[in-house]
Amino acid sequence: MEIDEDISSIESIGVEDAECSFGDISRISGDNSIQSQNNSNQTSISTSADEITFDPTAFIEISDILGLVGKNWMIFRVSPLWNLKFDKNYLASLSKHFTLSIKKNIATNIKSQKHDSNLQISGTLEVKEAYQECIALKIQVINTENDTLMYDGVLLKTPDYTTKKDKSNLLDMPVLLVQGSKPILTAVHNWLAESFDCVVRPYEFASYEFLWLIAISMGDAGQSYNETVLYHYLYNYEFSKCHTDIKFCIESEFLRSTLTKLSINRSNTEATSFHYSDLIKVQSEIEDHFKLSSGINASKLRLKAFEAPKVATINVSGKILIRSSTLMDLILKYLMELEHRK
Template sequence: MSFKTPHSTVRKRKIQRQSLLDTKKHKRHKKTVITPEIEGIFKGMLYKTWICHSCSPLYNFRTDESSLRHYSQHLSAYLTSEIQKQDCFLSSEFSGGLTAQFSVVQGFAIQQDEPDAIKLHISYDEKKNPIEVYFLSVDVNPLEFSNPTAENIRTIRLLKSGFYSLPIMIYNGYIQKPCSAVISWFEDNFDCVIRPVKFNPIDLSWMMSMWTSFKYIPSSKRKSFLTEFIWKIPVDNIGLDTIKFQIAPSSTTEIWESMKNSENDEMTVEYVEKFMSAITSHLKGMSGIKFDSLILEEISTPFIRVQSSGKIKIGSAAHILTVLAHLCCLSSERIYSAVES
C-alpha cells in the first residue's frame, strides 16, 4: 500500500506542534486574533458529530449584511418547501417551518487574504438543538494544490476576484434531510459543487501519524478519547464485521517518538509507513491478526475521532484549527485535482 496522500504528489506535511490559536508562535498567520467570543465558538463545536463535505468556490457570493439577510429569507422558504414536498413524516417534524440564518464568523481564517467563515444556523423547534453548518477556509493557499503554471496562476487570481472560496463544509444535525436541501440550494444559486468527503485508509493513517504525539490535557468535565483503531473485515457473513483495538495514548506516543531521529516537524510518507507498520506489528504480536488484510475504517486520538464515512468529533478547542486546516487541505487537493483533470 502506498501512503502518498490521495489526489496529489505531496509526500510530506508540516506538523503543527503548537496550537494554531497561538499566533505569537506562527508569524505568517497574521489574520487570526482569538477573542473570548471566537474561543466560545470553538468550544461550542466540541463533542459534536460533524459530517464533512468538499465545496468548490461559490460564484458571486456576497457577505454584506443585506445579502446575508436575503440569503436567509430565501433559504428558509426553500427548506420549508422542500421538506413539505419530499417527506410527509419530516413535514410534521418541521411543522413550524425552518428558519435559516447566515452570519460571517471570524477566527477561522489564518492567512492574510483568506475569506472569513460562513455559519448557517437552521432552527425548527425551540426544544431541540438547531442544525449548524459551517463553510470554512483554514490556512489554505491554492497555489500549493496546483501546478504553478502561468495559466493556473491566472485562473486562481480570477477565482479570487469573482468567487468566495471555502473548501470545506461541515454539518451537524440529527436529521440529514435538510443537509441535502442546503447543498442543492447552494449548488443552484452559487454554481458550486458540494460532495461528501470520505476518508480512505491512507487519509486515516496520515491523521493518526500526524496527531498521535500531540500534547493534550482533557477538560475536567469530559474524558479524552481513547487511542483507538477500528478495522473492517472485507468478508461478509462470518459473524464479525469489525475489529477494534484500544491502545494507551502513551504507548502510541512512545512508538512514534522512537522512530523520530530529529526535531524536524515534517511528517513524511516514510514516517507514516513506519509508524503504521510498527502499530500493526505490535497489535499482531498481541492478537495474531494480520492487519494487512483488513481495511482501516476509524481512528481516535485523545482529541479527535475520525470515521471513513466523513464524520469527525473534536474534543479540544486548542486543536480545532489544526484539524480543520488539514481537512481544508484534503478538500482543496481534490477540488483542484478535479479542475486540472
C-alpha cells in the first residue's frame, strides 16, 4: 500500500542554537558500544554498554520498526492527550467517530479533484503494546476504493510511558511520525486536538539536535569505511529577497582523517565519549574543507539537510528518510530521550 502524496520535498526553517550531549557516538569510528559521561555543564543521556548492543539481526522481528524504514516521514510534537483509553472496544468506536469526522472535513474544506468529497474512506486507531517498542498508537486514513493510504501516523511513547499511563488520564506520546497530503494531515491533526485537548505542531530540529542526528547517521554508514562513502550537505544561502540551495559533498576518507586528527576516532572502548563540543570541531573542519575546495564559506550559510546515501536523509525542518532498522531505532530512541528530559 502506497501513501497518497510524496512528502520528500525540502523546506528551509530556521532553528535556535542550543547545546547538549548525547553520550557516546563512538559508532562513527566503527565501535558498536555505547557509553556516556555526565558533565555538570552538559546534559548527557546515560546508557551502559552492557545494557545495549547493536546487533542488526535483533531488529528483524520488530515488524513495526521495519515498517518505518525506507519511507519519508514528517515529525510532529504532540502535547499529552487527555482521556484517551487503550481499550480495543473503545478504539473501535473511536475509529468510527474518526472516520465520520474526516469525511465531514473533506466534504466542507477540501475542494479539489484529487480529494473528492465523495471519497470512500476508512479511519482506524490501533494500539501497539509490544514489549520495549516505542510505537504506542497507529493512525491511518485509507481510501477504500483503491486501497490507498491517505494518512499514516505513528505516535511514539517515552521511556517511562507505562508509569505515566497508570497514574494519569494524560497519555504522554510526544512524537508523531506522519505520511500524507497536507489537507488530510490538517484534518487528522485538528481532530486529535479537538478530541483529546492536545496541541500538534511541526518538529523543527535545533542545531544541536541536527548535528547529533548527522553524527548518528554517519556512525551507521561507518560500516562502509573500507569503501568511499560520499556524504551530502545542503545549505541555504539567502541574499536580498532571494535564496538558493548549495549542495556540498564530502568523502568518508576525509571524515575519518578529521576524526583521527582531532583525537575523536578512539579504538579503546573504555574511552569512547563523544560530546557536542566534538561535533562542533568536526563540523568546523568539514566547513573549512568546503571553503578550500569551493571557495564558499559554508559556516556563513544555514545547514538545511544531510544525506548519507543508502543510509539516511535528514532535514532540519523535521523530515527523515531512514533505510536501516538499526539506525531508525537509534534515532527514535534519541528523539524520545530528548522529550523525556524536557
